[in-house]
Amino acid sequence: MSDLLLLGIETTCDETAAAVVRRRGDGTGTILSNVVHSQTQDHAEYGGVVPEIAARAHVEILDHVIERALRAAGLGLPELSGIAAAAGPGLIGGVIVGLTTAKALALAAHKPLVAVNHLEAHALTARLTDKVPFPFLLLLVSGGHTQLVAVTGVGEYTKLGGTIDDAIGEAFDKTAKMLGLPYPGGPAVERAALKGDASRFALPRPLHGKPVPDFSLSGLKTAVRLEALKIAPLGEEDVNDLCASFQAAVVDILADRVRCALRVMRERGLKPHALVLAGGVGANQAVRRVLHKVAADGGTRLAVPPPELCTDNGAMIAWAGAERMARGLVDGLDVSPRARWPLGEIESAERGATERGATGPGATGPAD
Known part of the structure; x- marks a missing residue:
C-alpha cells in the first residue's frame, strides 16, 4: 500500500487544532505538522469550558490553524490523500464547526472524508508513537x-x-x-x-x-x-x-x-x-x-504518547483517519456530527465492508 497523507481537524472542546500525518504502507507514521490553538485563557475566568465561547473561537481561528498546519508540512490540499475531522463525541457546536470545514475542504479538493471518533483517535495514538500492536x-x-x-x-x-x-x-x-x-x-x-x-x-x-x-x-x-x-x-x-x-x-x-x-x-x-x-x-x-x-x-x-499528544490535538485525528482509510473506511458528505458517540458504535472494517456492499461507497450508518 502506498503512503497516505491526511489532514486532521480537532474542535470537540476548547482546542482548535489541525495537523498533517503520513502513514506509510508498513503501518508506521510520521507527524509532519501539529498546530494547536488553546482557548484556556478564554475560559479561565469561568472555571471551565463555556460551549458558546468555544464554538465561536473555533469559527474565528480554524481556517488560520489549518493554513499553518499545511504550510508547516510543506503541502497543499491537492497533495493530500484525504481530510479527517473529529465528528464527535464532544461539544456539538465545536464538532459542527470542524466537521463542516472538513466537508467543504473535501468537496473543494475532491478528497475522501473520514469522520473520526475523538475517543478512537486517543485510542490509536499509541500505534503512531509507540508502534503498539x-x-x-x-x-x-x-x-x-x-x-x-x-x-x-x-x-x-x-x-x-x-x-x-x-x-x-x-x-x-x-x-x-x-x-x-x-x-x-x-x-x-x-x-x-x-x-x-x-x-x-x-x-x-x-x-x-x-x-x-x-x-x-x-x-x-x-x-x-x-x-x-x-x-x-x-x-x-x-x-x-x-x-x-x-x-x-x-x-x-x-x-x-x-x-x-x-x-x-x-x-x-x-x-x-x-x-x-x-x-x-x-x-x-x-x-x-x-x-x-x-x-x-x-x-x-x-x-x-508524549504530553502534547495526550491532550486534544489534530495529529491524533489525522492518524486515526489514516488508520481507517488504510482499511477502506471513508465517509459520505452527509455524515452527521454527534455529541454522543460511544466507542462500541464505531464502524469496523468488517462491518463497513458489509454496509458498503449493501448501500454503496462512503455510506454511513444513522447518527446517534
Missing part, C-alpha cells in the same frame, strides 16, 4: 472520559469499565476550583501535591477491590470538600496537603482498577501487548509512575 488495554482518562477498553483492532472496542459519575479529569478540575486553584485544575493540583503531605487526610478509595473495573469519583470529591470545611479557612499548606491526599487516592484507584481490567482481559482470552494511557490526565507524572509498575507487574508495558 493489537490487542491492548486502553485507559482513557480526561476531563470528560474515564474508560477501560479492550482494543482488538481499528473499530473493534470492548468497554470493560468506566466511571459511574465523574470523570477523573473532571474530579481534578472540581477539586482545584473548590480549593481556590486556577484553571485548568489538573496541572494546578499536581503542582500543589508535589509540596504536600499525602498522608495527612484519610480519603476514600471508592470501588477498590470490586470485580468489575468501574470507577466512582464523586464520593472522593465530596470527602475532599468535607475535610476542607473542617479546617477552613485554608492556608497554603492545607491546600497542598489536600491536593497530595486527593492525588494519592486517585493514583491508588487507577492502579486497582487497571489491575482488575488486565485480569478481565486475560479471562477473556486476550493477552494485551501494552497498557495504553491516553487523555489529558495521562500527563500527570504520579499517574504515569504507578501505571508503569502496574503494567510491569501484569506482564506487559505502559505506552504513553
